[in-house]
Amino acid sequence: MQVYLAQPRGFCAGVVRAIEIVERALEKHGPPVYVRHEIVHNKYVVESLKAKGAVFVEDLSEVPPRAVTVFSAHGVARTVEDEAAARGLPVLNATCPLVTKVHNQGKRYMSRGRTLVLIGHSGHPEVEGTMGQVPGPVHLVQNVTDVAALPLPLDTPMAYITQTTLSVDDTKDIISALEARFTDLQGPDIRDICYATQNRQSAVRDLGKLVDVILVVGAANSSNSNRLREIGTEAGVASYLIADGSELDPVWLKDAKAVGITAGASAPEVLVDDVIQALRRIGPVEVAVVPGREENIEFRLPAELVAG
Numbered sequence: 001m002q003v004y005l006a007q008p009r010g011f012c013a014g015v016v017r018a019i020e021i022v023e024r025a026l027e028k029h030g031p032p033v034y035v036r037h038e039i040v041h042n043k044y045v046v047e048s049l050k051a052k053g054a055v056f057v058e059d060l061s062e063v064p065p066r067a068v069t070v071f072s073a074h075g076v077a078r079t080v081e082d083e084a085a086a087r088g089l090p091v092l093n094a095t096c097p098l099v100t101k102v103h104n105q106g107k108r109y110m111s112r113g114r115t116l117v118l119i120g121h122s123g124h125p126e127v128e129g130t131m132g133q134v135p136g137p138v139h140l141v142q143n144v145t146d147v148a149a150l151p152l153p154l155d156t157p158m159a160y161i162t163q164t165t166l167s168v169d170d171t172k173d174i175i176s177a178l179e180a181r182f183t184d185l186q187g188p189d190i191r192d193i194c195y196a197t198q199n200r201q202s203a204v205r206d207l208g209k210l211v212d213v214i215l216v217v218g219a220a221n222s223s224n225s226n227r228l229r230e231i232g233t234e235a236g237v238a239s240y241l242i243a244d245g246s247e248l249d250p251v252w253l254k255d256a257k258a259v260g261i262t263a264g265a266s267a268p269e270v271l272v273d274d275v276i277q278a279l280r281r282i283g284p285v286e287v288a289v290v291p292g293r294e295e296n297i298e299f300r301l302p303a304e305l306v307a308g
C-alpha cells in the first residue's frame with residue numbers, strides 16, 4: 001500500500017514552545033509544576049509530561065500556594081491572571097504568541113471605540129481566554145446565521161478577530177457576511193492568520209488529490225485536528241480522526257490503494273510513526289512525503305527559562 005504523508009503536519013511552533021516551557025520549568029524548579037488546562041490538546045503529550053512531574057488542573061484553586069504554574073498554549077482570561085497574581089503564584093505563560101497577538105488586536109480595536117466580534121467556537125479554551133482578555137463585551141459568532149442575528153445597528157463601528165485554529169478558508173464566509181451587513185467594519189490583515197493552521201489545511205487538500213483514505217492523527221478535543229478531518233471529507237475522501245495506531249480500523253482500508261496521513265498541530269510525530277506501524281501490520285507499506293511548504297518558524301521562550 002502507498003502511504004503519503006502531508007507536509008507540513010503535526011507540531012507547530014506554538015505547541016513546541018508550550019511543551020518546552022513545561023519541560024524547562026520541571027528541570028529548573030523540579031516537580032511538581034502545575035499546568036492550567038491541557039498544555040496542548042493531546043493525551044500522549046499530557047501523559048508524557050505527567051510522567052515527568054507535571055500536574056494538570058482546570059482551576060487555579062487546585063494549585064497549592066507558591067507552586068510554579070504554567071498557563072496553556074490556548075491563553076487565559078484576565079480573571080485567571082488576576083487570580084494567580086492575587087495568590088502570588090509564580091506563573092510561566094505558555095500562551096502561543098499568535099494567540100497573544102489576537103488578544104492585542106482585540107484590545108486595540110476596542111480602545112478605538114469599535115464593537116468587537118470574535119469568530120470562533122463557543123466553549124473552546126482559546127475563545128474563553130480571548131473573550132476574557134478584551135475589556136468589554138465581545139460578540140461571538142460561529143457561523144453566518146449568528147452574523148444575521150447580531151443585535152446591532154448596521155452603521156455600528158465594528159471590528160472582528162478570529163480564533164487562531166480557524167483558517168482563512170474557514171472564516172471567509174463569516175467575514176463576507178459581516179462585510180455585507182455592516183457599513184463600517186475593520187479586520188486584521190489576512191497575513192495575521194496562524195500560518196500553521198493555514199499550511200496544515202492546504203496540505204490536507206493536496207493530500208486528498210492523491211489518496212482514497214485520509215487518517216488524521218490527533219485528539220478528539222483538538223479543534224484543528226477535527227477541522228483537518230472535515231476538510232478531507234469535504235474533498236470527497238473518507239477521512240478518520242485517530243489518536244494513534246491502536247484506533248486504526250482495517251475495514252477503512254479495504255478498497256484503498258493509497259492512504260494519506262496528516263496530524264493536527266498538537267500531535268507529535270511519534271504518533272504518526274505509530275499509525276504507520278499499524279498499517280505495516282496489515283500489509284507492506286511504501287511511505288512518501290508529499291512536497292509541501294517548509295516551516296521554519298520558532299518562538300522565543302520566556303527569558304527566565306533560557307539557559308545561560
Ligand code: SF4
Nearest residue numbers: 012014096098164194
Ligand atoms: S496552531 Fe497557530 S496559534 Fe495555535 S499554537 Fe500553533 S502556531 Fe500558535
